[in-house]
Amino acid sequence: MSVASFRLAVIAATACIALWAAAATGADTMMTRAADLRADRYVDSAAIRRIDIGTRVELLKTDAGWVQLRVDGATGWVRATSLAGDSAAVASLARLESGRGASNNIVVAAGIRRIPKASRLALIIGVESAGGEGQPPQRWPGVAHDIESARLMAQRMGIPEDNVEIVRGSDAGLRGIEDALDRLAQRVQPGDQVLVYFSGPGTLSLSEPPSAACGGAWVSTDGRSLSAGALAARLKPLFTNADKVMVVSDAAYSAPAAGGRPTPNPAKKFLPIAAASSCVPPVEGAAMPLVDAAYRAGAPTSNLVHVQSAVGALQGLDQALAGGIFTQTFADCLMGDATDADRSGSITVAELAACTNRRGIVPGAGTAGAKPEAVAMVTGNAGFSPTPGVTGTVATPASGDLNAGATPPASGTSAIAQSPRAALDDVLAQRDGRVRVELTATPSTLQIGKDFLDLRLTSSHAGVVYVILLGSDEKSFYLLFPNDLDRNNRIAAGETLQLPRLHWRVQSQGPPGRNVVLAVVAESERDLKPLDGNKSGPFSTLLTDTQGRAQLQWLLGRSSEADTERCLAAGSKRNLAAIRVCSDAFGAARVDVMER
Numbered sequence: 001m002s003v004a005s006f007r008l009a010v011i012a013a014t015a016c017i018a019l020w021a022a023a024a025t026g027a028d029t030m031m032t033r034a035a036d037l038r039a040d041r042y043v044d045s046a047a048i049r050r051i052d053i054g055t056r057v058e059l060l061k062t063d064a065g066w067v068q069l070r071v072d073g074a075t076g077w078v079r080a081t082s083l084a085g086d087s088a089a090v091a092s093l094a095r096l097e098s099g100r101g102a103s104n105n106i107v108v109a110a111g112i113r114r115i116p117k118a119s120r121l122a123l124i125i126g127v128e129s130a131g132g133e134g135q136p137p138q139r140w141p142g143v144a145h146d147i148e149s150a151r152l153m154a155q156r157m158g159i160p161e162d163n164v165e166i167v168r169g170s171d172a173g174l175r176g177i178e179d180a181l182d183r184l185a186q187r188v189q190p191g192d193q194v195l196v197y198f199s200g201p202g203t204l205s206l207s208e209p210p211s212a213a214c215g216g217a218w219v220s221t222d223g224r225s226l227s228a229g230a231l232a233a234r235l236k237p238l239f240t241n242a243d244k245v246m247v248v249s250d251a252a253y254s255a256p257a258a259g260g261r262p263t264p265n266p267a268k269k270f271l272p273i274a275a276a277s278s279c280v281p282p283v284e285g286a287a288m289p290l291v292d293a294a295y296r297a298g299a300p301t302s303n304l305v306h307v308q309s310a311v312g313a314l315q316g317l318d319q320a321l322a323g324g325i326f327t328q329t330f331a332d333c334l335m336g337d338a339t340d341a342d343r344s345g346s347i348t349v350a351e352l353a354a355c356t357n358r359r360g361i362v363p364g365a366g367t368a369g370a371k372p373e374a375v376a377m378v379t380g381n382a383g384f385s386p387t388p389g390v391t392g393t394v395a396t397p398a399s400g401d402l403n404a405g406a407t408p409p410a411s412g413t414s415a416i417a418q419s420p421r422a423a424l425d426d427v428l429a430q431r432d433g434r435v436r437v438e439l440t441a442t443p444s445t446l447q448i449g450k451d452f453l454d455l456r457l458t459s460s461h462a463g464v465v466y467v468i469l470l471g472s473d474e475k476s477f478y479l480l481f482p483n484d485l486d487r488n489n490r491i492a493a494g495e496t497l498q499l500p501r502l503h504w505r506v507q508s509q510g511p512p513g514r515n516v517v518l519a520v521v522a523e524s525e526r527d528l529k530p531l532d533g534n535k536s537g538p539f540s541t542l543l544t545d546t547q548g549r550a551q552l553q554w555l556l557g558r559s560s561e562a563d564t565e566r567c568l569a570a571g572s573k574r575n576l577a578a579i580r581v582c583s584d585a586f587g588a589a590r591v592d593v594m595e596r
Contacts, residue, residue: 029069029083031055033322037076041066048076059083079332083322116160118567119192119582123184124150125177126168127200130271131223138201140269143168145323146199146250149331153248154195156334157386160568163187172200174224178234185237191432191523191583193244195386196235199324201271202251202316204279204286214279216253216288219271232293239299243432243585244384246349249308250324252316253286269316269324285311291379300433305349305380314360314373326375329359334386343419344426345549350382383429385553420474423549424518427468427556428588435587436460439519445594446508453506455517457497459587463521465489466556467499470544472513472595477542477552479531480506480517484538491521504538508595515593520556522586527560559584 031054036047051057051071060068066077126147131137147168154164167180181196188194198218205217205227217225238245252270290306309315309326317325333355338347341354353376360372431437438458443451457465466489467481482489485504491497500506530551531540542548559582561567567582 029057029059030321031057031078031082033082033319033325033328035078035082037069037071037074037078039076041068041077045077048074051078051082057083079337116155116158116568117562117582117584118160118163119189119579119584120157120159120194121163121184121187121192122150122154122157122159122165122195122197123180124154124164124166125172125180125196125198125200125218126150126166127172127198127219127221128168130201130219130221135223135271138271140201140318141320142318142323143199143269145319145321146327149323149327150195150197150199150248153197153331153334157193157195159195170221172220173222174220174226177218177220177226181231181234185235188238188241189579190241191243191579191585192241193386193584194238194242194246196245196247198247198249198251199269199327200251201269202253202288203271203273204253206279213289214286216251216286218249218251218288219273223271223273225273228288228290228293229296231290232297232299235294236297236299239294239297239303242303243583244381244430245299245304246384246386247290247304247306247308248327248330249288249290249306250316250327251288251309253288253311254315267317267319269318285315287311287377289379294380302381302429302431302433305378305382305384307349307353307376307378310357310374310377312374314375325360326356329356329375332359342422343546343549344422344553345419345546345551346385346423346426346553347387348382348426348429349378349384349386352376352386353378353382381429383426385426385430419549420470420477420544421516423477423544423552424468424470424516424590427518427520427553428590430553430557430586431588432585434461435463435521435523435585437519437521437587437589439517439589439591441517441591441593444592445596448508448510448512448595451508453500453508453517453593455497455499455519455591457491457499457519457521457589458495459491459521460493461521461523461587462493463491463523463586464525465491465497466520466522466526468518468520468552468556470516470518472511472515474544476536476544477548478536479528479540479542482528483540484535510595512595515595516590517593518588518590520586520588522556522559523583524559524561524581526555526558527562528555530555556586557584 031051034053035051037049037051038045038047055071058070060070060075062080067080067083068075068077124147126143128141128143129137129139147166151164165180165183167176184194201219202216203219203225204214205225206214215228217227218231219225235245250269252268254270288308291304294304295301307330309324314325319325322328330352333352338352338355340347341351356376357374358372360375436459440456442454442456446453465481466479469478469480471478481499483504486501528540531542534541542552559567561581566578
C-alpha cells in the first residue's frame with residue numbers, strides 16, 4: 001500500500017562519546033579465556049592470532065573496554081573481559097567506560113542517546129561462599145567479578161546507580177535475599193522495567209505441585225535454597241506492576257557424579273544440600289524452571305524473560321580471576337558484541353543468547369567436528385530488547401545468524417527483505433502483557449484501486465494510540481495515526497476506535513502484496529518531533545533502512561517526557577505523581593492486510 005511517494009531527508013546528529021584511556025605496562029596480566037588478538041579495537045577487526053587461556057601478556061594501554069597487548073612479539077587488541085592480573089585492574093576501568101558516553105549516556109542508533117531512567121531498577125545478588133549442612137563453606141571467588149559485570153549490564157540497560165541494590169556477603173543469606181526482593185517489589189511502579197541478577201551456587205529442589213519435578217534452585221550464603229516457585233512468589237508483586245522483568249542467573253544445578261550422587265566441584269557453582277537429597281535430576285541436566293513457576297503465579301507471558309547458564313559442561317562454571325563463563329560472555333554481548341541477526345534495528349535477548357553461545361569454550365578444541373558448548377539458555381519473552389534502539393553488528397544476508405527459534409528466509413529471499421517486518425515484530429515483543437490490545441481489519445484483503453482500509457482497535461487500558469503501516473513495497477513506514485488531519489489519538493479503557501476516520505480515508509493503491517499494520521496503545525505520549533520533516537501528505541514517514549528501523553523502535557518505546565527532570569530523578573527523589581507520564585510501557589497488536 002503506497003500512501004504517496006516521498007523522499008526522506010537525511011537527519012544528521014552527532015553525539016560526543018567520552019572515551020577513557022590510560023597507559024599501563026606489566027607482564028603480570030594473564031588471559032582468563034581464549035581470545036583473538038585483533039588489529040584494532042572492534043569486534044569485526046581482522047584477527048592477528050589466537051591467544052590461549054593462561055597466556056601471560058604485556059599490557060600496553062586501554063581504550064573504551066579494549067586492551068592493547070604485546071604477546072610473543074605481536075601487538076593487537078582484545079576485550080578487557082579476557083584478562084586478569086594487577087595490570088588488568090586498569091583494564092576493568094576501561095571496561096566500565098565501554099558502555100558509557102558523555103555524562104553516563106549511552107549512544108544509540110540514529111544519533112539518539114540512551115539516558116538512565118528512574119523507571120528502571122536492578123537487584124544484584126552475589127553469593128561468594130556457602131556451606132551445606134555438615135559441610136565446610138565453599139568459595140567461588142569469581143562471583144565478585146560477576147557482580148561488577150552485572151553492574152555494567154544495569155548501566156547498559158539505562159538503570160541509574162541510585163536504583164541498583166547489591167546484596168552480597170553476609171547480607172546474602174536467605175532472609176536477606178527475600179527481604180531485598182520484597183524491597184524491590186515495593187519500589188516497582190506501573191510501567192517499570194526490572195533486572196534481577198544472581199551469581200552463586202545452585203542446587204536441586206523439588207518444585208511445588210502439581211508438577212513436583214526436580215529443578216534448579218538458588219543457594220544463599222547460609223546454605224538454604226530458594227526454589228523457582230518460592231522466587232516466583234516473591235516476584236509476584238512485580239508482575240502486577242512491571243512492564244518487563246529480566247532475570248539473569250549464573251549457577252549450576254548439577255555436578256560430576258561419584259557413585260551415583262552429585263559431589264562438589266570447586267569450579268562449578270553447585271552445592272548439594274540435604275533438602276535436595278531425594279531429588280533426581282533429569283538425564284539431560286537441570287535448569288531453574290522460573291518462567292513456568294511465574295506463569296502459574298499469574299505473570300503475563302510477554303513480561304518475563306529468564307536468561308541462565310545453559311545445561312551442560314559449562315553450566316555455572318566459575319573462573320576465579322574473571323567470573324562465570326556465562327556472565328563474562330553474556331555481558332560482552334550486551335555491551336556491544338551481539339549481532340542484529342534479523343536486521344530489525346535492535347538487539348533482542350534471543351540475539352544476546354545466540355552471541356553468548358557462539359563464544360562457548362570448545363571442548364577438545366582442534367579435534368575434527370568440535371563445536372562450541374552451549375553457554376546460555378532463554379525461557380520466556382526472548383524477543384525482549386533490554387536496550388531498545390541500540391544496534392550491534394548488523395548481520396549480512398550471506399552470513400548473519402538468525403534469532404534462536406527463528407525461521408530462515410524462504411528460498412529466493414534475503415535477510416534484508418525480512419528486516420522491516422522484523423522491526424515491527426520487535427516492537428510487538430516489547431508490549432506490556434497487562435495492556436490487552438485487539439486490532440482487526442475488515443476486510444483483510446483489499447482490491448487495489450477500489451477498497452479502503454478499515455480498522456477496529458480496542459484496548460483494555462486508557463492510553464495514547466499510534467498506528468504504523470509498513471507498505472507492501474516495504475520501502476517505508478507510515479505513521480497513519482495521529483496525522484496532520486487527525487490528532488485526537490486518545491482511547492478510553494474498553495473503547496473501540498474505527499480507523500481511518502471518515503475525513504481521512506486510505507484507499508488501496510498497491511503494489512500487490514502484504515501490508516503490516518501495528519497499533520500501539522501507550523501509557524504516555526511519544527515524541528514525534530523527529531518525524532516532522534518527513535511527510536507523505538498528512539502522514540509522517542520513516543525509511544526502512546537500519547537507521548529508520550532503530551528510530552521507529554526508539555520513538556514508540558520511549559515517553560516524550562523521558563529527558564525531563566521528573567522522569568530522570570531516581571531513588572528517593574522519584575516523583576510518583578509523574579509515573580504515568582514517564583512510563584515507556586505500551587500494549588500492541590498487529591494485523592496483516594493483503595492487496596490484490
